Structure formats: C-alpha cells, structure tokens
Amino acid sequence: MRSVSVDLNNDASLLIDIPDALCERDKVKFTVHTKTTLSTFQKPEFSVPRQHEDFIWLHDTLVETEDYAGLIIPPAPPKPDFESPREKMHKLGEGEATMTKEEYAKMKQELEAEYLAVFKKTVQVHEIFLQRLSSHPMLSKDRNFQIFLEYDQDLSVRRKNAKEMFGGFFKNMVKSADEVLISGIKEVDDFFEQEKTFLLDYYSKIKDSTAKAEKMTRSHKSTTWNFFYLFIFLTLKLGKLSDLFEKLRKVEGRVASDQELKLTELLRYYMRDIQAAKDLLYRRARALADYENSNKALDKARLKSKDIPQAEEHQQQCLHKFDKLSESGKRELTGFKGRRVVAFRKNLIEMAELEIKHAKVSNIMTGSHAERTHTLLD
Amino acid sequence: MATSSERSPPPFPDSEDQYVLDSEEVGGRDCDEEDGEDLFMSAIEPPLTDTTLPTASQTSDDLLKPPSDIMNNPLNEPASGQTQNKPASAAVSEHSDDFIDLTNNVVATLKDATEISLDEPSDDFVDLLGSETEPPREEVVLADVSVEAVMGKSEVAGSDTDSPGDGKQEAKESSPVPIIDLSESSSSNTQQPPGTDKVFDPLADLLNDSPLITDAKNPRSTTTDPFIDEGSDLFSEPWQTKSAKQPQKSLFGEPDEDLFGEPLHTISKKTLNKEQKNKPVTTKAAADDTINITGPLQESKPVEPADLFSEEAVASAPSISNTSKASAVNAKTNGVLSEEDTDIFAEATVELSLDSPRTERKKEVIDKPSATALSLSAAASLTMPQAAALEELEEVEEEEQEDKFDIYVSVKDPEKIGDGMNAYMAYKVSTQTTLAMFRNKTFTVRRRFSDFLGLYEKLSEKHGPNGFIVPPPPEKSILGMTKVKVGKDDSSAADFVERRRGALERYLQRVVNHPSLLQDPDVREFLEREELPRAVSTQALSGAGFLKMINKATDAVSKMTIKMNESDVWFEEKLQEVESADQHFRKLHTLVESLVIHRKELSLNTASFAKSAAMLGSAEDNTALSRALSQLAEVEDKMEQLHQDQAANDTFSFAELIADFIRLLGAVRGSFDQRMKAWQRWQDAQAMLQKKRETEAKLLWANKPDKLQLAKEEIAEWEAKVTQYERDFERVSATVRKEVIRFEKEKAKHFKRQIVKYLESLLQSQQQLIKYWEAFLPEAKAIA
Secondary structure (H helix, E strand, O other): OOOEEEEEEEEOOEEEEEEEEEEEOOOOEEEEEEEEEOOOOOOOOOEEEEHEEEEEEHHHHHHHOOOHHHHOOOOOOOOOHHHHHHHHHHHHHHHHHOOOOOHHHHHHHHHHHHHHHHHHHHHHHHHHHHHHHHHOOOHOOHHHHHHHHHHHOOOOOOOOHHHHHHHHHHHHHHHHHHHHHHHHOOOOOOOHHHHHHHHHHHHHHHHHHHHHHHHHHHHHHHHHHHHHHHHHHHHOOOOOOHHHHHHHHHHHHHHHHHHOOOOOOOOHHHHHHHHHHHHHHEEEEEHHHHHHHHOOOOOOOOHOOHHHHHHHHHHHHHHHHHHHHHHHHHHHHHHHHHHHHHHHHHHHHHHHHHHHHHHHHHHHHHHHHHHHHHHOOO | HHHHHHHHHOOOHHHHHHHHHHEEEEEEOOHHHHHHHHHHHHHHHOOOOOOOOOHHHHHHHHHHHHHHHHHHHHOOOHHHHHHHHHHHHHHHHHHHHHHHHHHHOOOOHHHHHHHHHHOOOOOOHHHHHHHHHHHHHHHHHHHHHHHHHHHHHHHHHOOOOOOOOHHHHHHHHHHHHHHHHHOOOHHHHOOOOOHHHHHHHHHHHOOOOOHHHHHHHHHHHHHOOOOOOOOOHHHHHHHHHHHHHHHHHHHOOOOOOOOOHHHHHHHHHHHHHHHHHHOOOOOOOOOOHHHHHOOOOOOOOOOHHHEEEEEEOOOOOHHHHHHHHHHHHHHHHOOOOHHHHHHHHHHHHHHHHHHHHHHHHHHHHHHHHHHHHHHHHHHHHOOOHHHHHHHHHHHOOOOOOOOOOEEEEEEEEEEOOOHHHOOEEEEEEEEEEOOOOOOOEEEEEEEHHHHHHHHHHHHHHHHHOOOOOOOOOOOOOHHHHHHHHHHHHHHHHHHHHHHHHHHHHHHHHHHHHHHHHOOOOOHHHHHHOOOOOOOOOOOOOHHHHHHHHHHHHOOOOOOHOOOOOOHHHHHHHHHHHHHHHHHHHHHHHHHHHHHHHHHHHHHHHHHHHHHHHHHHHHOOOOHHHHHHHHHHHHHHHHHHHHHHHHHHHHHHHHHHHHHHHHHHHHHHHHHHHHHHHHHHHHHHHHHHHHHHHHHHHHHHHHOOOOHHHHHHHHHHHHHHHHHHHHHHHHHHHHHHHHHHHHHHHHHHHHHHHHHHHHHHHHHHHHHHHHHHHHHHHHHHHHOO
C-alpha cells in the first residue's frame, strides 16, 4: 500500500531520493539520486541536478500523455515558497537597531530554523512525487520519467512563455466549461457515478478542512512567536520564569510544526491527489462524451449512408478508449481509496502520539518548574 | 514523509531527533546549562551603585542559584533518587575517612583560601572580603563553596559509584565548573589522589582555621542525597544562615514567629536563632523582616534542636572531639540525620561567632545586604534588582513585622442593576474576620463600582499626603461598562465584568492587608455598613471629575517645576527603579495581552477546523476513517476549549496581575510625589523664613519698633512652621520608605503566588490535553 508518509518504494528495483538541495535565490536545485537494478538504465546508480520547473514539466508531460489518461497522475509538487520566512528575515534586518545583540541572535536562529523547516518540507514533497511515480507500475516505465532521472545535463526545460501560460489558462477554462457540459451525460457505470459524487463532495470538504487547518497551524505558530517575544523579554528583564517559557515555547513550536506536518500536509496532499482523481474522472467522462458523440456521428453517417466505416471505426476507437479508461480508472480509484485510508491512519496515529508526547514533556517541565518555584520562592 | 526527511541533508535537523535530545535534557540534567545562564543573568541584573553592598547581594544571588538548579535534577527523577541513596552514602562514609586524614594535614594557609574563592563564580564577593579581611568570614564563604563542590561530588558518587576519573567528569556536568576548578586548584596543596577526594581539599584547608565549620558543613553536604527533597534547603541554607544570622536576632526573641515552613530548614534556622541569643554579640541587630518573605505562615517547629544547641554551645571549644563526632555522623549517613546535623551545625556557627566577636559589626554590614538580596531575589523572581534597597534595611526595622491580619475579603456575584445607561454593576463584598474591631465575624454588603472608587478617593485624600501607598482600584472604563449596559450576554461583556470583579477583589484585599489603611474608619464603614452614602465625585464626566483633571494637570506641572536636590540616594535609586519597573511591566503587559489575543484566535481557528473535520468525516466513505475523523473533530473541539481556558488563564493570572502592578506603581510614584511636595513645602517655608528675617533686619536698620514686633512674631511663626514641615517631611520620607519596602514584599509575594497558580493551571490543561489525545489514539489505530 502506498501512502504519503509510508515509504513508497516497495520495489527495490528503482529507488529514488533527494539527498541534497541547494537554494540559490529563487531557484531550488534538487539533487535527484537514483538507485536501480533495471536494465533500462545505463548505470545502477546516478545523481542528477533538477529544478522545480523540471518536476512541473515531468508532471505536465505525464498528464498530456494519452496512454496515462486512465491513471491518477501524482499531483505535482507545489512551488517552493520561502516568502514568509524570508519576509520575516527582512523584517528582522530592519529591526536590528532596536534589538539587543542577544535578541537579534536568538531571533535569527529562530528564523533560520523556520526557514530550514520550510526547505525540508519542499524537498520532501518533491521527493514524494518522484517516489510515487517510481512505485507506479506504468508510470515508472515512462520514457520521460527515465530521462528525467538519468539525463545528467541540465534538462533546460523551456519555461512556459506568456502565450503558453495563457493557453494553459484557456485550457482550464475550456475544461471547466466542458465539465459542466458533460456532467449532463448519463453515467453508465454506478461505480463511477458514486465515485464522482463522493469525490466532488470530498474535495470541497477537504479543501475547507485544509484551509482551516492551515489557519489553525498558522495561528498556532504566531502564538508560538508571541511566546518567543515574551520569552525574550522575560530573559532580559526578569530571569527565572524565562527558561520555562523558552522550553514551553519550543514544545509549543513543535506541536505546531508537527500538526502542520502530520495534519495540514496530509490534507493538502490529498486535496491535490483528489484533484488528480477528479481529473481522471473528467478524462473518462470526456471519453464517454466522445463515445456518445461518435455514436451519434455513426447514426448520422448511417442515415446519410456516408463514411460509415470511418464513423464505425471512430466509434469503436472511442468505445475502446472509454472501456480502457473505465477499467484502469476503477483500479486506480480503488487503489487511491486504500492509499488514502492508510495514509490518514498513519498520520493521525502519529499526530496523536506526538501530541501526547509533547504534552507529556511540557507537563513534566511545568511540574518540575512549579516545584522549583515553590522551593525557590519559599 | 517522515522517512524521507531522515534522509534529507545534514543541515536540516530532523525534528524528531532534536526532540529526543531535548526531552532528555528536560528529564535529566539540563540544570547545568541553566546554571550558566542564571549566573550570567543575575550578574547583569543589579545596578552596581554601591561598591560593597550590591556586590554582596549579587553574590548571594549567584550562590543561591546553582544548588536549587541542581536540586531540580533529583526532582525530575524521583525514582532514581532512591537508587542513588546507597552509593551516595557509601561514598560519603569513605569521604569521612579522608576527612580525618585531612584534618591532620596542616598545609593550607589563608592565602590559599582567598585564592580559592577567587575561582568562584562570584568574584565580587571576594573583592568585598578582601577589603574587609576578616578571616572567619572567608572561611564561611569557603565552606559554602566546598559544600557546593561536595554536593556536586556526592551526586556524582551517587550516579556512578566512585570511579575517580568518571566522577570528575560528571562533577563538571552536575556542578558549576568553576567550583570544581576551585577544588582542584586547592588540591595542589595536599597530595590527595584525584577524583572524589579532591573535593574535600578545600575543607581541609579550612580546618586549620575553624575545623568546626567544615565539620558541620561536611555532614550537611553528605546528607543531601538521602534527603533529596530537602536538598535545596540544605544547600541554600548555608548562605542564608551565614548572612541572615545577624538580622534575625531580634526576630528570634519572639518564639511564636515562625519563619520557615519546611522542617529541616526550620530546625537549623531555629538553632541559629538560639545561638544568636547565647552569643555575646555587641550589636543589637535590626529585625530584618525580609526573611519573612521566605516563609509566609508556618507551623511551629521542634524546640529540641535549639536545646541541643545551647548545650553544645557551652562546650564549644574547637577540638578533635568535634571532628570525630562529625565523622561519626558521616559514618551514619544512612540514617535520618536531622538531629546530629543540626547540633553540629549549631556548634559550627557558634564557633564562628565566638571566634570573632569584634568582627560582628563589620559582618553585619555584609550580612544584611546579602540576606535581603537573598530572600528578596528568591521570593521575587520577577522583581527588578533590589540591591538598592539593602543599605536601608538597617533602619527599617520593627515595623516590618509580619502584617498579616486575620481578615479576608471577597468580591462576588456581580449583578446588573437597572436598565439602559443608568444601569450599574453591584458586587457582593463579603468579609471574614476575627478582628475585634469588627462587630461580626462574617458580614456581607452590596457595593457598586463607584463605591469602591469613593473609598479610594477618601483613602488617598487622607493617607496619600502622608506618603502611604494607597492601593488604586481599577480604572473606570466607559467602553467596557457601555458594553455591559448595552450587551445582553456578550462574552466580552462577561469577560469585562469578571476582570473587574477580580480587580476589585484584589484591590480590597490590598487595602485590608495594609496595617494603616485597615484602621481607617472609612474602610470599616465600607465593609460593614449596610447603606453607604452615594459617592458622587467619582463620575468621570461630572464636574468633580473635571476638577480632578485640572488638579492632576497642575500637579504634573508643579512636579516638573520642583527641582528637588535629593539628599537621600535611596529615594533616588528607588524612584528610578520604580520608573523602569513601570516600563517593564507595561511592555510585559502588552506582550501578554497580545499572547492572549493570539490564543483566542487560535481557539477560534481550532473551532472552525473542528467543524470542518466533522464535515469531512461525514463525507468520508470508509466507516472507520469517518469515525476517526469525527473523533478528531471532537478532540479539536476540546482543544478549542483548552485554548480558550489558557487564554483566560493568561489573562487572569498574568495580564491582570501585571495591570494591577502597573496601577500600584503609579501609586508608588504618587507617594514619591507626596514626599517631594512635603519637601517643597518645607523649602518654601524656609525661604519665607529667610525673607522674614531679612525684613526684620531691614526694619531693625530702619528703626521701626512697632513693625519690628510684628516681624518677630512672624519669624517665630515661620520658624515653627519650618520645624513642623521639616518634621513632616521626615515623617513622610520614613513612611514612603516603609511603604515602598512593604510594596516590594507584597509584589514578590503576589507574583510568587500567581506564578505557582499559573503553573498549576498550566499543568492541568496539559494533563487534559494528554487525556484527550490518548482517548483519540485507539480510534486512529482502529482505522483499517
């Protein structure tokens, strides 16, 4: 079973990880490391430098490949976002004059830690993308994927130009319009009908949950920051309580980041994954619509007794495509379900355990501190 | 995700790994690093204005900390404490053998002693000592130091049974490094093997001069492991006893005045007190009340130790027999030692004082400040540097007795009376007392907010000019009250009322706990009388309010114009302190307030997530997962409640208290202003007198006898006024001084109480949290 947090490589024949990444201004360069026993690769082990855009390119080509229409394409990793820590860093630089050296150093340290956390997360999501590809029976054999892994030069993927950007935007518009259009088509398979309503509902819910969870973790973090200021202040002025505050803050910070990692990230990932599943459904519905259209065309052709063979052929093609899509779609969606449940289970358990652990630690700390306060102040 | 994170590059510290490290720190010996921190911090804290006194206080501050921190260690692992007992005592008895050897080893000199103390973290103390050059004093310091070293050591012995090399290393961890250095440096005199024995070298040095002291210290230190709980008391005690000895003497005269709550503490303290009595001392020490802070209300303690002591004191010749006795004690460390412990200790102190009767005077100078600093800093962890208060304490004496009265006032049941804009809140003021000045033991009256204000007006009018710090009530809040008046069941209105109720209660408690204010008939009337004449002048927008504003403005102007050449450094320093404390509290207040706001936000967001998670759970088609999600929603719901409680806790425990003290500091400043006004009056009178005299001289010269008579009368009148005003000024000064010290004590006490309360509620909410998540865990595991 695959899941977000489980190691996706059950298959030792192709192991991918990102052991290193470099951040150069806006660009993040990931080192993609591959270890394989497959003969399709020239060497058993190699590393290549890749950028975020390369990942996007890979994802897009996979989506556009006709053969994979029946698959849930793993969602592309989100763009690295270092804005918030960077902004804070900037603010810190501005406020340098108003702070003492110690304060400044502490703040800086704190920000660096935050920055690192974001960085780490970014690396992780990219890694997961590749790992999901590698563990997929079909996608792992994709030519582009192999090129992505193996080609040791810069892929120099052409960045999308304005026209293409617009084109993509337009395509999205068409797609959503199309979605509305084909939603009128009667579903022939109950499974997909159910799946569709479920996914649509689920998507809206999980989207909401994600937003809320994000908000929650964000305010948790700002609470932590506030704690931090309080701590700094206490350290400088008052001494004793500060170490407790410092420790509590650390734990609190960890609670926040664990929550983010285990809950928010999970929700976020599955939101994207569901989107991918929805895309699959769309492609299938599209195929269904095509098939019906071809049926109509065939009927028309028969009426006019013109071009019947072509129309028949086309209809057959569409039917075949649709069947294929339905079949693989069914498989994929069932797999997705299992994957989702397992991932949720794992993450929820981990989160609960971490929460307990953190709470216990802070409990012990507070307890000992309370004792100490008693004895100290008596 | 977790798996991949572990493989990520070294610069990214894995959160879990880090975690483990930290939690180890917490559970185990994080104390060491704190040590350093604390020392460092306190070293910066007090403004060193006076060369001798503040340094002394600072030292004691420093000295106090390490032991208590170390104490933390055993507390954290009570289980291991048990196991430590045995090896520790074994090691201890071993030590005692060494110890006897050492007594014969007369190598060290006084010079050594000073050298050693230089290695101590608190160099200042040594400087101070150097200037005083009182050998016995130095010994005491040294003994303390060695106690610390020994303590570190004995702990080491406890944790890994005396392998010298390891032990040394460990000791460095568990006790401040400088101290170990100290013992090492001194060990060069004696040819003891490294490791555990080293620690006792300083003791050996000391033995030359006063074997008894070291004897006493030694058993004490050895007892530390068996009595882990009392450990901190033992450790902190040496400083206390040494420094607090002198001031306590007069306190001692009253046997019912129990100073310390904890038994061990008590015993040794008491013996000290007794000892003071017997001692032929020259100076009558001031009753230094600051020690009272350390133990608010206590049980009566055993008398025997004191008796024991007085017996011992008679036979207090320093001899080998004492030493052997000490070692006997050492050998017995397995048992509960409190008795032997005490009398030996008592002997030691007697010896000390007998040795140097003439130095008592000087000692006092050192003792007192350190005593105060010690107790103050211990009690008032949140207060500002107290060093400046020190020299004063010799003068502020008897009045500083415990002013606890048997009266408890509570403000309850806020109730809205009336409707619309004429509505007001009435509170139930209940008093419980056994004081004879009240007619009943318990009584309850209803008071409205303006009554509280009216009481304050009366009190401040009467007592303010005399330099009393009249506790101020919470400010009028038009905004808050409007909310209450308009809003029906708004939570912010309820919040406001509760805040105000708490503030009023604390205000009244402060008033009745003030010895002078309690005597005021208005206070009694406020508490007792059924109907109170309506306080009219308290309305913010009334004519009286306007007048008050004008008065305040003129006050402010005159304050600026008065240039007082301060004759008393104490007041100058205190005023500065008050100012800076005010600033700190204000900043702290905003920080805590914003923390509260953030928490509230967090609780809101958590609530909305909980709802959303519940929705998600309903959408989920896997039954178990759906169930787990709705469980998660429930947990988050409870979390929201916790966050909310925490916010309230922050508010009521901290923000409100801080707000109180900001107000109080205003009152303190007011009392300083009153003193300044008194001074100004005096100065004006003096100027006037001067003028009159000049007029007289002129008249004399102009030879106008009729007017001369008048002028003479006027001069006499003004002379009387000048003396009167001068006396007033002196009186106000004395009151202000007393009040400020009382205020600081109160502050320390309140903060302590509040911190403890805060921590307790924090503990509770953490436990809740654990409970919730633990209940959730099986649900998550049940997802198949």
